[in-house]
Amino acid sequence: MRRGNLIVLSGPSGVGKDTLLSRLIERVPGVVKCLTATTRAPREGEQHGVDYLFLSPEQFAAWISQGKFLEHAHYNEQYYGTPLHLVEEARARGLDVILKIEVQGGLQVRQRVPEAILIFVQPPSLEVLRQRLTARGTDSPEQIASRLHIAEQEMRAIPHYDYLVTNDTIEEAVDLLRAILLAERARIRKEG
Numbered sequence: 001m002r003r004g005n006l007i008v009l010s011g012p013s014g015v016g017k018d019t020l021l022s023r024l025i026e027r028v029p030g031v032v033k034c035l036t037a038t039t040r041a042p043r044e045g046e047q048h049g050v051d052y053l054f055l056s057p058e059q060f061a062a063w064i065s066q067g068k069f070l071e072h073a074h075y076n077e078q079y080y081g082t083p084l085h086l087v088e089e090a091r092a093r094g095l096d097v098i099l100k101i102e103v104q105g106g107l108q109v110r111q112r113v114p115e116a117i118l119i120f121v122q123p124p125s126l127e128v129l130r131q132r133l134t135a136r137g138t139d140s141p142e143q144i145a146s147r148l149h150i151a152e153q154e155m156r157a158i159p160h161y162d163y164l165v166t167n168d169t170i171e172e173a174v175d176l177l178r179a180i181l182l183a184e185r186a187r188i189r190k191e192g
């Protein structure tokens with residue numbers, strides 16, 4: 001059986017990665033999102049084992065020292081990491097595994113798994129991102145300013161990614177992501 005691809009999906013907060021990912025999973029059979037771990041507290045409605053594996057800082061540190069993470073990063077004062085075994089099990093079953101992770105983690109995956117496919121989702125402009133974050137209504141003006149600052153920094157990692165998708169309209173962005181996944185399944189030559 002063909003081993004599934006490993007795909008990293010990164011992009012600034014508020015760019016619409018969750019919506020794109022759920023639409024993509026609906027449209028392309030054989031794609032799964034990998035559950036990841038975090039030390040942050042669950043938000044309302046979030047469940048352990050569904051949204052994240054919610055670990056204490058001590059558990060997270062133990063997992064790091066036991067080599068259980070494919071990558072891990074410190075982001076927004078919390079730790080986030082991808083459990084290696086979840087990625088390996090899904091890929092061994094022939095599934096394409098998508099990691100929705102921030103850029104520090106994406107670059108670690110690039111180092112450790114050279115054949116990984118890195119996709120960056122950008123907003124049409126920072127101004128559009130500001131409008132979307134404002135419309136979402138979950139952040140204070142200070143938090144929005146901080147997210148925009150982080151977004152600018154994250155966008156500096158774009159040259160290290162393989163594909164750039166602009167989320168202008170959701171339909172077009174999902175079409176493009178689907179095309180990338182299908183083309184990558186047909187690839188013969190793997191670089192790395």
Ligand code: 5GP
Nearest residue numbers: 036037072073075080081082100101102105
């Ligand atoms: P949030 O706290 O809003 O759920 O996630 C914050 C950021 O951490 C998002 O960009 C999310 O994609 C990223 N993230 C989630 N899980 C992981 C992970 O396992 N590793 C890394 N490097 N980033 C993650």
